[in-house]
Amino acid sequence: MTTYDIIFYLFAAVTLLSAFFVVTNxxxxxSAFYLLFTFFGVAGIYVxxxxxxxxxxxxxxxxxxxxxxxxxxVMLTNKITNIEIKTDSINALPASIVLGLFTGALGAAxxxxxxxxxxxxxxxxxxxxxxxxxxxxxxxxxELLGIVLLIAMIGAASMARK
Amino acid sequence: MIYDWLFRLxxxxxxxxxxxxxxxxxxxxxxxxxxxxxxxxxxSAHMQDRLGPMRVGYHGILQxxxxxxxxxxKEDIVAKDNDRLFxxxxxxxxxxxxxxxxxxIPFSGIFLGSNIDLGLIYIVAVTGLVVAGILxxxxxxxxxxxxxxxxxxxxxxxxxxxxxxxxxxxxxxVSGTLNLYTLSEWxxxxxxxxxxxxxxxxxxxxxxxxxxxxxSALIIFTSTLAEVNRTPFxxxxxxxxxxxxxxxxxxxxxxxxxxxxxxxxxxxxxAIVSALFFGGFQSPFGYLGDLFNLPWLIPIEQFFWFTVxxxxxxxxxxxxxxxxxxxxxxxxxxxxxxxLIPFAFVILIIxxxxxxxx
Numbered sequence: 001m002t003t004y005d006i007i008f009y010l011f012a013a014v015t016l017l018s019a020f021f022v023v024t025n026x027x028x029x030x031s032a033f034y035l036l037f038t039f040f041g042v043a044g045i046y047v048x049x050x051x052x053x054x055x056x057x058x059x060x061x062x063x064x065x066x067x068x069x070x071x072x073x074v075m076l077t078n079k080i081t082n083i084e085i086k087t088d089s090i091n092a093l094p095a096s097i098v099l100g101l102f103t104g105a106l107g108a109a110x111x112x113x114x115x116x117x118x119x120x121x122x123x124x125x126x127x128x129x130x131x132x133x134x135x136x137x138x139x140x141x142x143e144l145l146g147i148v149l150l151i152a153m154i155g156a157a158s159m160a161r162k
Numbered sequence: 163m164i165y166d167w168l169f170r171l172x173x174x175x176x177x178x179x180x181x182x183x184x185x186x187x188x189x190x191x192x193x194x195x196x197x198x199x200x201x202x203x204x205x206s207a208h209m210q211d212r213l214g215p216m217r218v219g220y221h222g223i224l225q226x227x228x229x230x231x232x233x234x235x236k237e238d239i240v241a242k243d244n245d246r247l248f249x250x251x252x253x254x255x256x257x258x259x260x261x262x263x264x265x266x267i268p269f270s271g272i273f274l275g276s277n278i279d280l281g282l283i284y285i286v287a288v289t290g291l292v293v294a295g296i297l298x299x300x301x302x303x304x305x306x307x308x309x310x311x312x313x314x315x316x317x318x319x320x321x322x323x324x325x326x327x328x329x330x331x332x333x334x335x336v337s338g339t340l341n342l343y344t345l346s347e348w349x350x351x352x353x354x355x356x357x358x359x360x361x362x363x364x365x366x367x368x369x370x371x372x373x374x375x376x377x378s379a380l381i382i383f384t385s386t387l388a389e390v391n392r393t394p395f396x397x398x399x400x401x402x403x404x405x406x407x408x409x410x411x412x413x414x415x416x417x418x419x420x421x422x423x424x425x426x427x428x429x430x431x432x433a434i435v436s437a438l439f440f441g442g443f444q445s446p447f448g449y450l451g452d453l454f455n456l457p458w459l460i461p462i463e464q465f466f467w468f469t470v471x472x473x474x475x476x477x478x479x480x481x482x483x484x485x486x487x488x489x490x491x492x493x494x495x496x497x498x499x500x501x502l503i504p505f506a507f508v509i510l511i512i513x514x515x516x517x518x519x520x
Contacts, residue, residue, distance in 0.1 A: 003176050033248055033294075052278065052279065053280060056280050056283050056287045059288070059290055060283070060290060063290040063294060064286075064289065064290025064320070064323070065320075068290070068294065068320060071297050071316075075313070127280055127340065
């Protein structure tokens with residue numbers, strides 16, 4: 001086992017364990033805090049795969065933005081000092097059937113696929129290439145996505161004004 | 163590079179990487195924190211016409227060492243209703259976030275934790291960890307003052323991240339790199355080539371850039387000052403309103419972790435401002451090593467200049483703290499959203515036009 005493997009398994013363990021705690025914890029604020037470690041672990045795995053820009057954007061958008069927003073949402077919509085929202089499980093039987101089928105399908109797909117194994121080259125910095133692609137080749141899609149986000153923002157602002 | 167030297171010394175990549183990643187902490191941040199706490203007390207004292215600590219050592223220079231010894235001995239008080247796990251975890255996460263930023267800060271031409279291409283954006287990203295840690299500590303303390311302080315801190319850091327990022331974009335457009343090391347190398351070792359004076363490219367655009375870059379430097383200094391929660395932006399821990407903000411409930415070593423993180427952050431921010439606009443580790447007027455043909459002297463000089471610039475900006479932060487009164491919450495948000503962000507956008511557009519047209 002190389003250092004690379006050890007670091008990979010460390011990040012994988014952090015991601016899986018914290019994700020497990022997110023869904024099983026009964027206190028919603030705890031779940032939100034565990035989500036921090038899930039996002040962090042996923043960012044680590046992106047780095048191991050050589051996707052440096054995606055990893056950093058993952059940290060900025062999910063840890064710096066969405067997680068904080070989620071925490072604010074949870075904290076402001078509850079009685080602040082003693083959190084009362086509890087998560088609970090309902091419809092256990094249908095959920096476990098769907099989950100079982102989904103896991104089976106995924107497992108079968110993973111086991112039966114003929115994976116191509118290639119020696120991966122040393123990862124290079126992706127930022128310049130990504131920037132060139134976004135501004136030159138996919139400029140229209142990029143701008144449209146920006147407009148979609150802008151519309152969401154205008155919608156939220158107009159709803160908040162009412 | 164120091165890494166190659168460590169690699170030859172230890173013969174193992176892992177050992178070299180671990181030693182390299184611990185170097186800034188033990189050789190720089192801990193001594194710096196000791197020095198900065200003393201500096202803060204002395205600066206504040208002299209600004210208020212007092213002497214400050216005078217008892218321990220000559221003019222009190224050993225005061226912070228004595229304070230640290232006292233802090234280590236203190237009892238770690240945990241209230242019954244604190245959320246134990248997250249209460250213990252929060253100082254660690256906050257310190258991790260501020261220490262992680264040091265991975266990409268070039269201390270000298272030969273020492274840089276990790277030469278990644280995304281240095282600047284990476285620093286913004288790990289700041290998110292600090293916000294989450296502060297919220298965690300404030301919530302786990304189970305104390306109204308702590309929670310209010312944490313909410314204020316998070317709202318403030320997130321708001322002031324926007325002007326910071328916009329100015330970083332300006333710098334990217336002018337210099338064409340996100341790598342703090344390349345950026346420092348690009349602003350050569352003469353002060354008229356620093357970005358604050360328009361960058362190393364001579365021509366009409368240098369003249370046009372000078373006023374814009376001065377405004378940008380002012381904006382990024384202000385907004386990063388707000389991100390480290392220092393006066394006049396210290397409403398998250400406003401003593402007269404919130405006892406001590408998000409670390410009200412912390413004592414002993416856990417409090418010391420928050421404290422250390424604050425001083426590490428102050429230096430990180432100062433280093434970023436100096437790397438962006440003031441040449442980073444570069445000397446303002448060439449190197450003595452070049453003059454006397456002593457190549458080994460250059461890295462030491464670079465480290466000297468880096469430290470001097472960093473401590474100068476830390477001093478300015480302290481100076482502001484003991485000069486200006488604290489903002490109100492609404493003034494704080496108005497200042498960010500109605501003044502800093504529009505100005506930053508205008509600078510961004512003008513600089514963009516200049517880089518495209520000239």
